[in-house]
Structures are given as structure tokens and as C-alpha cells.
Amino acid sequence: xxxxxxxxxxxxxxxxxxxxxxxxxxxxxxxxxxxxxxxxxxxxxxxxxxxxxxxxxxxxxxxxxxxxxxxxxxxxxxxxxxxxxxxxxxxxxxxxxxxxxxxxxxxxxxxxxxxxxxxxxxxxxxxxxxxxxxxxxxxxxxxxxxxxxxxxxxxxxxxxxxxxxxxxxxxxxxxxxxxxxxxxxxxxxxxxxxxxxxxxxxxxxxxxxxxxxxxxxxxxxxxxxxxxxxxxxxxxxxxxxxxxxxxxxxxxxxxxxxxxxxxxxxxxxxxxxxxxxxxxxxxxxxxxxxxxxxxxxxxxxxxxxxxxxxxxxxxxxxxxxxxxxxxxxxxxxxxxxxxxxxxxxxxxxxxxxxxxxxxxxxxxxxxxxxxxxxxxxxxxxxxxxxxxxxxxxxxxxxxxxxxxxxxxx
Numbered sequence: 001x002x003x004x005x006x007x008x009x010x011x012x013x014x015x016x017x018x019x020x021x022x023x024x025x026x027x028x029x030x031x032x033x034x035x036x037x038x039x040x041x042x043x044x045x046x047x048x049x050x051x052x053x054x055x056x057x058x059x060x061x062x063x064x065x066x067x068x069x070x071x072x073x074x075x076x077x078x079x080x081x082x083x084x085x086x087x088x089x090x091x092x093x094x095x096x097x098x099x100x101x102x103x104x105x106x107x108x109x110x111x112x113x114x115x116x117x118x119x120x121x122x123x124x125x126x127x128x129x130x131x132x133x134x135x136x137x138x139x140x141x142x143x144x145x146x147x148x149x150x151x152x153x154x155x156x157x158x159x160x161x162x163x164x165x166x167x168x169x170x171x172x173x174x175x176x177x178x179x180x181x182x183x184x185x186x187x188x189x190x191x192x193x194x195x196x197x198x199x200x201x202x203x204x205x206x207x208x209x210x211x212x213x214x215x216x217x218x219x220x221x222x223x224x225x226x227x228x229x230x231x232x233x234x235x236x237x238x239x240x241x242x243x244x245x246x247x248x249x250x251x252x253x254x255x256x257x258x259x260x261x262x263x264x265x266x267x268x269x270x271x272x273x274x275x276x277x278x279x280x281x282x283x284x285x286x287x288x289x290x291x292x293x294x295x296x297x298x299x300x301x302x303x304x305x306x307x308x309x310x311x312x313x314x315x316x317x318x319x320x321x322x323x324x325x326x327x328x329x330x331x332x333x334x335x336x337x338x339x340x341x342x343x344x345x346x347x348x349x350x351x352x353x354x355x356x357x358x359x360x361x362x363x364x365x366x367x368x369x370x371x372x373x374x375x376x377x378x379x380x381x382x383x384x385x386x387x388x389x390x391x392x393x394x395x396x397x398x399x400x401x402x403x404x405x406x407x408x409x
């Protein structure tokens with residue numbers, strides 16, 4: 001079956017290579033009974049792929065059950081999946097069939113499978129390997145013929161390292177892995193999805209459909225979309241209801257995109273607590289200023305060693321290194337001493353670099369630099385904070401906080 005007809009049948013929009021590959025794998029694996037593990041960020045549409053696999057398989061006339069493992073309390077998850085006998089626990093007034101018994105001959109989709117307790121993971125592994133399970137409170141083995149498709153937005157290898165997920169279950173589930181790319185890896189699909197959602201909401205609320213200016217289309221494609229398709233759909237619905245103008249400009253769109261002004265730079269040291277409340281721009285500034293400060297401190301340390309005569313012995317052992325250090329320290333002076341002066345006269349030369357370092361020394365405080373940048377931006381835009389925030393590449397909320405923090409009038 002062609003991918004285009006599958007997209008039309010299941011309402012999938014987009015032509016990104018990653019999306020087409022995921023669909024191609026789903027189509028190929030559908031006629032088999034292999035277990036499938038679908039991975040991808042939250043909001044990418046992972047729940048559609050199990051339906052595709054089930055409908056294109058020989059089990060399409062059997063039962064299809066989707067289970068959100070993260071939404072079922074840990075105390076009842078075993079009962080929900082495998083059933084229980086009457087009186088097996090408090091409140092078990094009658095025997096109950098579990099999903100694996102009900103879906104015999106069909107397909108079970110275990111969404112957020114990484115949220116399963118370890119004890120339940122052991123039971124699930126037995127079902128996958130032997131097709132057998134026990135009801136809660138029973139010793140009678142029950143056979144089932146169920147195809148299992150699982151999905152998660154968790155980094156499973158990382159969860160295995162932390163002891164939250166069984167490695168043997170991971171290998172058993174991921175017989176065929178399918179990765180759903182996030183929306184930021186499908187830039188050309190973003191506008192297509194927006195138009196589809198805008199058309200749907202226009203029909204639903206009986207109003208003209210939205211359309212974007214070229215600048216708004218560019219902004220839409222450049223935004224990070226951490227919530228993926230789900231976030232794009234929600235924002236499209238908000239704009240459809242709230243905005244009276246049907247032509248949406250970039251300025252209007254910015255009001256609905258959280259932190260839209262922050263550039264999408266690599267997030268360095270994102271796992272460290274000291275960076276958790278900083279924007280990407282703040283982190284980059286901090287790294288640059290820290291590097292500059294470290295270089296200055298290194299030069300000052302060399303100068304102190306020279307001043308106290310501690311280089312005499314090192315000069316005898318490695319004169320080339322000493323010559324290079326002297327050269328680096330005094331590159332900004334036109335009257336830098338010659339190599340002969342370095343070798344013959346320490347006394348005169350030991351004092352000059354110290355004076356030079358003191359002359360060029362400047363404040364390296366990141367707070368002061370940041371405050372100066374904010375003042376210049378506010379002066380440039382005559383106190384208009386919205387324009388200043390845009391020029392600085394930060395949100396208005398962040399700018400207000402910085403103004404208050406640095407007491408800028």
C-alpha cells in the first residue's frame with residue numbers, strides 16, 4: 001500500500017523523510033506478529049502508529065486495546081492487565097478478565113510502557129516470551145495470543161541504567177523499533193499542519209480560516225515546539241478563537257509562543273542545577289566571560305611567578321617556553337623586550353608585564369556586562385521594553401526581571 005493512501009486514511013500530514021521512514025517500517029512489520037517499540041517525544045503522534053499496524057495486520061478483525069500505563073495506579077495495574085480472582089484483594093468482589101485475556105487474538109497497545117512497575121514488567125516479559133500469565137490471586141496458567149505494541153517518550157537505556165526498566169524486557173519489546181521524529185526535525189511540515197488545524201477549527205467554530213504572513217511562516221518553522229504536534233494544534237485553536245483578524249502576522253504569533261525571542265542555541269550544561277533558571281543566551285554569555293576570566297587569571301599567575309624570580313630555574317631548563325610566555329604577556333606593547341633582554345636581564349623585565357596587566361585590566365563581571373547591555377538597549381529604543389527585549393534576544397518577562405534585579409531606572 002502506498003504511503004500517501006495510508007496518510008489519507010489515518011489523517012497523517014507531512015512529507016519529512018523521518019516520518020516517511022517510520023510509516024514505511026510500520027507498513028512492513030504490520031503483517032507479522034513481531035513486537036514493536038515506538039519511541040519519540042511527547043506530542044509527536046505515537047498513538048497513531050499502533051492503529052496503522054493493527055489495521056494492516058491479519059488481526060484487524062480482532063480486539064484492539066490501548067492502555068495508558070502511566071494513568072493506572074501501581075496497585076491495580078496487574079489486575080487491569082492480567083485480571084484477578086474473586087477475593088484476591090480488598091474490593092475484588094468478583095472475578096475479572098484482564099486486557100490480555102480480553103484481547104486474545106488481537107492487539108494491545110501499551111502507551112508509556114516505561115511507567116510500569118518492575119513487578120509488572122516481569123509479568124509482561126513472561127507473556128511476551130511464552131504467551132502465558134497468571135491472574136492476580138490465581139495459580140492457573142492462562143494462554144493468550146496477543147500482539148504487543150509499546151510506546152514511550154522516556155530514554156529507555158537511561159532508565160535501564162537507573163534501574164527503572166528491565167533490560168531483558170527492553171530487548172524483547174524492541175524487536176522492531178520505530179522512531180517518530182519531533183516537529184523541529186520536520187520544518188517543512190509545520191506550516192502544512194497549521195493550515196490543516198486552522199481549516200478544521202474554522203469549520204468547527206464556523207468562522208473564516210486563518211492564514212499566515214511570510215514572516216509568520218518563518219517564525220513558525222524556527223520555533224522549537226517542545227510540545228510537538230499537540231502544542232501546535234493547541235496554539236492554532238487559541239489563535240482561531242481569540243484573534244479577530246484572519247491574517248496572522250509574526251508579531252501576533254509571538255504572543256502565543258512561549259519564549260519566542262530566545263534563539264535556539266545548544267543548551268550547554270543543562271543538567272547542572274546552577275543553569276536551570278538561565279536562558280540559553282545567559283548560559284552562553286556566562287561561558288564566554290568565564291573563559292576570559294580564566295585566561296586573565298592565568299596570565300596574572302605567570303606575572304607573579306616572574307616577579308618573584310621563580311622562573312630562573314625554569315628558564316635554564318626550558319628557555320623556549322619562557323620566551324613564549326613573555327611574548328604572550330607583552331604582545332600589546334610596542335617596546336616588548338627582545339629575546340636577548342629576556343635571557344640577560346630579568347630585573348628590568350620582571351616589572352613591565354605587571355604594569356601592562358594592570359593597565360588593561362577591566363571588569364569581567366557578567367552581571368555588570370549584562371546590566372550595561374540592557375541599559376544600552378533601553379536607551380536605543382527610548383525605554384520601550386518590548387523592542388529592547390527583542391533586540392537583546394530575551395522575553396519581556398526576563399527583561400522585567402533583569403531590570404528589577406539590577407535596579408535599572
